Amino acid sequence: MKQFTRLIKLLDTTNKTNEKISALSWYFSNANDNDKLWVVALFSGKKPKRAATSTELRKWASEMAGLPLWIVEESWHIAGDLAETLSKILADRQGEAFKNLEEAMDFIKSITPLSPEEKKCRITEKWLLMTADERFVFNKMILGGFRLGVSEGLLTKALAKSLNLTQDDVAVRLSGNWDPSTTSWQSLFCEQPSKASIKPYPFCLAYPLEEAPHNLGHIENWIIEYKWDGIRGQLIMNNQKVALWSRGEELITDAFPEFLTQLENKCIPDAVLDGEIIPIDNQGNPAPFHSLQPRLGRKKPSKKILSQYPVKFRAYDLIEYNGEDLRLKPLIERKNKLNNLVAQLNVNIIDVSALLRCNSWEEADELRARANEMGSEGLMVKKKESIYHTGRKKGDWYKWKIDPQTIDAVLVYAQRGHGRRANLYTDYTFALWKGEELVPFTKAYSGLTDDEIRLVDRFIRQNTLERFGPVRRVKPELVFEIAFEGIQPSKRHKAGIALRFPRIKRWRTDKKIEQADHLDTLLLKLESSMN
Secondary structure, three states, X not given: OHHHHHHHHXXXXXOOHHHHHHXXXXXXXXXXXXXXXXXXXXXXXXXXXXXXXHHHHHHHHHHHHOOOHHHHHHHHHHHOXXXXXXXXXXXXXXXXXXXXXXXXXXXXXXXXXXXXXXXXXXXXXXXXXXXXXXXXXXXXXXXXXXXXXXXXXXXXXXXHHHHOOOHHHHHHHHOOOOOOOOOOHHHHHHOOOOOOOOOOOOOEEOEEOOXXXXXXXXXXXXXXEEEEOOEEEEEEEEOOEEEEEEOOOOEOHHHOOHHHXXXXXXXXXXXEEEEEEEEEOOOOXXXXXXXXXXXXXXXXXXXHHHHHOOEXXXXXXXXXXXXXXXXXXXXXXXXXXXXXXXXXXXXXXXXXXXXXXXXXXXXXXXXXXXXXXXXXXXXXXXXXXXXXXXXXXXXXXXXXXOOOXXXXXXXXXXXXXOHHHOOOXXXXXXXXXXXXXXXXXXXXXXXXXXXXXXXXXXXXXXXXXXXEOOEEEEOOOOEEEEEEOEEEEOOOOOOOEEEEOOEEEEEOOOOOHHHOOEHHHHHHHHHHHXX
């Protein structure tokens, strides 16, 4: 456990990639296999359930430290990190709470089902045996989150260096929903992956196209297709078995049983298709993304749900066929094989994302401007000769989205940010007019420059009307243009709607709050998108 604490401290005290890789390489060279496996799991998002709530930890730590709860909470909002705050309000102790990381993870799993009082007793006993640094790490483990700048690419780079493997090989081995409790370091990294596996490949991702498309060169060298709005996934057919994985590496086959129904009883070739699970209407055309909402989070949807909210797999790419890894083949070759395979499957639940005929970038831009008429978010622009990369590689795949929708809204609530912005109010809630009332409808956290953030922070501090814990209600005076990708109905919000990917486009210093938009404007947009 002390080794792991040292690793976290090393990672937390540098922003340099090479130093982070060196720290991880040091750990992988010195720790035992089970501890190394848990580090890989924690940094790749495979964390156990949260063992206790942040409210419980705050209360227990304040009692142990003899501090009023409000002081602990104010300290947290200033420090910006709860695990760090709770680690420092208790005195340093020298002991051995856990021999190693594996023992600590077993402890966390063992206390998860206990009552709050039993958890309190077990956790506070461990706190009394720890230094502040060890408590910080332990608290992070209990709360289930490490934000230490260890990206997936950085982790795979460090592992590749330690294991003498390629980054791509490491990424493939890490894919899927493996569990550190049932998987060994040896089987994950030292044995050849089984050909009978139904694990997904690491996804190839696109960069936003922010420059003029003419800078990409001749359009003849590129494939143009619509960008569909759904759930990115890989459909795997292996040894007459079918599996559907999301981009977040969740196995979602049970949530979409229609794929099993149509494919498992057929004589199907082994293949891995990359594509999008899209909602469709009664005519088989793409439906708005919010039509997928009733399907999400359901392990076994009812027949009624399946009937009311049908889906289709729109294939983009073919990355494995009859046991052959096609990722290093040119995209245009993979596309041709994909068309032949889907025609051979002959099922109505799978089709191919059609290529668009464009003789110039101007023609492509015209198609992009009308993409929403097709139920699309814009265009995908892919180099014909591109391979199927792991992650993002600039220069080969781009997403060229339609311009976002915008609306002018009023700032009504604010809360401090986290990390380096812990002392600034950067989390904002915005409202629109409904009659004579301002109704909150969305939150946004990004879009302002550092100078603008400081000015808004000063306004918030000088114009606070009420405080609700960490939240401040502010004088409604500032207007901001909010950009978003789409609207969907929501019963959880007072406004009755929820925005997709809201962010601040600009501060409208030229507008008074009376000029902000009305909620009816969004409701009309929603109604239009549903018709």
